[in-house]
Amino acid sequence: DSGVTQTPKHLITATGQRVTLRCSPRSGDLSVYWYQQSLDQGLQFLIQYYNGEERAKGNILERFSAQQFPDLHSELNLSSLELGDSALYFCASSANPGSSGNTIYFGEGSWLTVV
């Protein structure tokens, strides 16, 4: 158990809909990351937050947004869903991002299926 908690574990929704994925980082970790794993794109970095502020942005679509709340949990919002958004979405956390050597710990992922 990595200590990173993600909900829901599985989600099936229709095209055009909006979903929210939730993540609680490991106790004490201030940094949260979101990654997308799809069959054709592999593991792609989406976005990172540190202590409530956006720190880095990757290949995140404009239809997607995220935030980190004062209690450090994070939500990834996916809107106007398309079939191609079907993927496993990972949340990960780490301690002080100033040290890149800090290990990033992953949650179990939220499996999103768009039908």
Next chain:
Amino acid sequence: AQTVTQSQPEMSVQEAETVTLSCTYDTSESDYYLFWYKQPPSRQMILVIRQEAYKQQNATENRFSVNFQKAAKSFSLKISDSQLGDAAMYFCAYRPQGAQKLVFGQGTRLTINP
């Protein structure tokens, strides 16, 4: 751009034998970190081992060890005494100093034959 390449999409090994998974990366940075993650059928990403580029000594974690060749930009993972529970997808990942994200390779699917 930094890239990570795993040239072996699939590997198989007999139980109790040793297997080596290959990883190369492309970077102009001198200071960085390398990781191997394991993704079993449960799909969870589990850290196996990490290596700091400034350390010459190869990292070891029980049956798992790496062969880090900085000049060649190579970072292979050796699994000794393979066990059925080692069957998984293995991802090599790179993280430069000061950067936030991990760059992953495409993965190697490891099968353990009983």
